[in-house]
Amino acid sequence: MRGGTHGLPHVDQAPAGVRRFWINTVSLDHVEAAIEGGFTQADHGADKRLRQPARGDEMIFYSPRTALRGGAPVRQFTALATITGDEPYQAHVSDDFRPWRLTVQFHPCQRIDAKPLTDRLSFITDPTHWGLPFRRGLFPIPQSDYETISRHMAAT
Numbered sequence: 801m802r803g804g805t806h807g808l809p810h811v812d813q814a815p816a817g818v819r820r821f822w823i824n825t826v827s828l829d830h831v832e833a834a835i836e837g838g839f840t841q842a843d844h845g846a847d848k849r850l851r852q853p854a855r856g857d858e859m860i861f862y863s864p865r866t867a868l869r870g871g872a873p874v875r876q877f878t879a880l881a882t883i884t885g886d887e888p889y890q891a892h893v894s895d896d897f898r899p900w901r902l903t904v905q906f907h908p909c910q911r912i913d914a915k916p917l918t919d920r921l922s923f924i925t926d927p928t929h930w931g932l933p934f935r936r937g938l939f940p941i942p943q944s945d946y947e948t949i950s951r952h953m954a955a956t
Contacts, residue, residue, distance in 0.1 A: 820857045821946035823923075827871060835906045837889075839844040840881065840914045842938040845899025847870045849938045856885045859904065860941075862914060862934050865944050873933045875914050877949055880907045909938070909953040917952060921945045 824840055834840055842850045861879040865871035885903030892898055918930040923941050
């Protein structure tokens with residue numbers, strides 16, 4: 801790992817066949833729709849970054865708000881999934897909206913508040929502005945950060 805844009809760390813491109821770990825920042829209402837449909841989206845339905853995760857990669861969903869625009873604050877890790885699709889596909893939601901999606905398998909978990917874990921996550925470099933990294937949307941994280949979050953989400 802090395803410093804990325806604006807002082808945020810990023811994970812270098814993994815060799816083919818190496819499992820990677822991701823955070824996807826998605827409003828809670830969209831996470832709930834994704835769980836029901838078995839898919840993930842990123843960047844308001846664009847496909848560019850959605851082409852980075854590969855089959856077998858693991859993804860944690862972070863929800864800053866209940867809805868994309870004007871929802872109530874949530875600030876929780878809200879879902880866990882494994883990428884099962886090979887390529888993004890385009891869905892027909894309406895004539896004006898055809899988002900790109902990637903097939904995932906969601907796993908049972910509990911939602912947890914993000915803030916109590918921030919001092920244990922390497923991708924959060926400024927505890928005062930701990931929410932800043934999530935503004936990137938879909939981004940890779942180190943396996944150790946994935947394990948820290950997923951362990952807490954699996955706890956009962």
